Amino acid sequence: MAIRTGEHTGPTSGISGDKVQANLAILPKEYAFDFLLFAMRNNKPVPIIEVLEAGEFVSKYAKNSDIRTDVPLYNIYKHGELTETVSDITKYWRDDFVTFLIGCSFTFEQAILDAGINIKHIDEERNVAMYKTNIETVPAGIFSGETVVSMRPFKKDLVDKVTSITNEFPGMHGGPVHAGNPADIGIENINIPDYGDAIEIAPDEVPVFWACGVTPQNVVLNAKPEILISHAPGHMFITDINNEEYKD
Amino acid sequence: MAIRTGEHTGPTSGISGDKVQANLAILPKEYAFDFLLFAMRNNKPVPIIEVLEAGEFVSKYAKNSDIRTDVPLYNIYKHGELTETVSDITKYWRDDFVTFLIGCSFTFEQAILDAGINIKHIDEERNVAMYKTNIETVPAGIFSGETVVSMRPFKKDLVDKVTSITNEFPGMHGGPVHAGNPADIGIENINIPDYGDAIEIAPDEVPVFWACGVTPQNVVLNAKPEILISHAPGHMFITDINNEEYKD
Numbered sequence: 001m002a003i004r005t006g007e008h009t010g011p012t013s014g015i016s017g018d019k020v021q022a023n024l025a026i027l028p029k030e031y032a033f034d035f036l037l038f039a040m041r042n043n044k045p046v047p048i049i050e051v052l053e054a055g056e057f058v059s060k061y062a063k064n065s066d067i068r069t070d071v072p073l074y075n076i077y078k079h080g081e082l083t084e085t086v087s088d089i090t091k092y093w094r095d096d097f098v099t100f101l102i103g104c105s106f107t108f109e110q111a112i113l114d115a116g117i118n119i120k121h122i123d124e125e126r127n128v129a130m131y132k133t134n135i136e137t138v139p140a141g142i143f144s145g146e147t148v149v150s151m152r153p154f155k156k157d158l159v160d161k162v163t164s165i166t167n168e169f170p171g172m173h174g175g176p177v178h179a180g181n182p183a184d185i186g187i188e189n190i191n192i193p194d195y196g197d198a199i200e201i202a203p204d205e206v207p208v209f210w211a212c213g214v215t216p217q218n219v220v221l222n223a224k225p226e227i228l229i230s231h232a233p234g235h236m237f238i239t240d241i242n243n244e245e246y247k248d
Numbered sequence: 249m250a251i252r253t254g255e256h257t258g259p260t261s262g263i264s265g266d267k268v269q270a271n272l273a274i275l276p277k278e279y280a281f282d283f284l285l286f287a288m289r290n291n292k293p294v295p296i297i298e299v300l301e302a303g304e305f306v307s308k309y310a311k312n313s314d315i316r317t318d319v320p321l322y323n324i325y326k327h328g329e330l331t332e333t334v335s336d337i338t339k340y341w342r343d344d345f346v347t348f349l350i351g352c353s354f355t356f357e358q359a360i361l362d363a364g365i366n367i368k369h370i371d372e373e374r375n376v377a378m379y380k381t382n383i384e385t386v387p388a389g390i391f392s393g394e395t396v397v398s399m400r401p402f403k404k405d406l407v408d409k410v411t412s413i414t415n416e417f418p419g420m421h422g423g424p425v426h427a428g429n430p431a432d433i434g435i436e437n438i439n440i441p442d443y444g445d446a447i448e449i450a451p452d453e454v455p456v457f458w459a460c461g462v463t464p465q466n467v468v469l470n471a472k473p474e475i476l477i478s479h480a481p482g483h484m485f486i487t488d489i490n491n492e493e494y495k496d
């Protein structure tokens with residue numbers, strides 16, 4: 001309600017308890033088949049939670065919701081360029097808009113914390129570090145490009161544990177796509193993330209990489225569609241579903 | 249090759265060994281988003297194996313394949329009515345045709361046979377019996393309607409066994425949707441199937457029902473699209489994939 005009324009326009013990390021948060025992508029219906037096919041072919045970076053058909057704005061996963069007002073901040077991109085950041089998209093709404101809600105790593109982060117393992121960027125109150133990689137997605141229609149990953153450093157002896165915890169959430173990016181040398185997946189400088197905040201990796205820590213929900217945003221912008229509306233990074237749609245329901 | 253050249257135009261049951269056979273649905277791209285979303289929401293009756301994008305006719309699952317010639321018999325429906333049955337659709341092909349290959353129960357039937365369990369309609373060299381039910385699918389766009397099921401009778405003490413065998417193929421309709429009284433799922437007369445051939449159920453046998461790949465055909469025809477091309481029932485597309493690869 002605080003988000004709907006515009007009272008809360010900040011990031012949603014840590015404010016939704018055990019509720020699933022979702023990435024958002026809104027596109028005109030003419031792009032919807034290509035996008036859904038892209039998601040099906042790239043389930044790890046683009047796990048679909050729900051599709052609202054053309055013109056629909058109520059999510060069945062959040063009571064009395066309105067997708068036009070219930071995300072704290074929206075980015076509006078036209079022909080691949082960010083044109084506006086707003087807290088309400090009601091006046092931009094079109095009857096041909098199809099909405100995709102996409103799984104978010106906040107779900108498995110909660111499971112890692114619940115196992116008593118600290119996550120460094122959360123302790124330091126920063127955004128997670130995200131990088132473009134050389135891991136190609138499987139193209140679909142007008143959409144193609146590289147996978148974006150999020151990175152969290154863990155002590156060597158915890159890597160197997162966080163791998164198995166996150167493997168249990170196949171609908172929320174699942175297990176890591178890589179652990180170890182960033183250059184192996186085309187990341188030249190680990191100190192300069194493409195999105196989010198840099199985080200120090202201690203000598204006894206290993207960088208662990210997960211497919212990231214920024215991938216579809218990145219891939220859609222490559223295609224320069226007439227319009228894309230997404231959440232501003234970190235400013236997610238909060239559902240009524242418990243994280244545990246997405247455990248395999 | 250015998251199918252491609254038009255030499256074999258008959259049913260494909262029992263001629264593909266352990267290779268996956270697929271149901272076929274070809275639709276203009278304007279219907280493709282609704283259909284893919286329908287499949288996603290109804291994975292049990294409509295398990296997607298592969299999507300060929302607009303104009304594509306080569307399946308990656310069958311070497312040198314051509315979807316326009318490699319099915320023995322095609323049904324062409326216009327505005328919901330069957331207009332022609334042909335063995336080659338090359339001259340009807342359009343660049344906006346999107347092709348969906350959909351899982352088929354022939355895969356789990358092979359697994360049942362491999363477990364040493366007989367299947368009655370195969371022994372009697374008949375087509376499987378299929379029925380419309382009152383089990384609603386989840387609608388998507390213009391597509392809605394009831395689930396079609398296939399029925400196989402088994403002795404009571406084998407029902408658990410065939411259930412667990414078919415549960416292992418979630419991408420090929422998976423486990424049964426019902427076992428027992430046909431009236432429970434809206435089938436009024438088990439002796440009059442809506443598709444395929446009737447089969448006798450002995451007093452010590454239980455009718456077991458699986459979601460069927462005829463469901464999407466039924467649902468698409470409800471919507472009366474400009475054109476739908478599907479395989480003629482029982483005349484499937486044979487891939488190079490082994491059935492076992494679809495085992496969970």
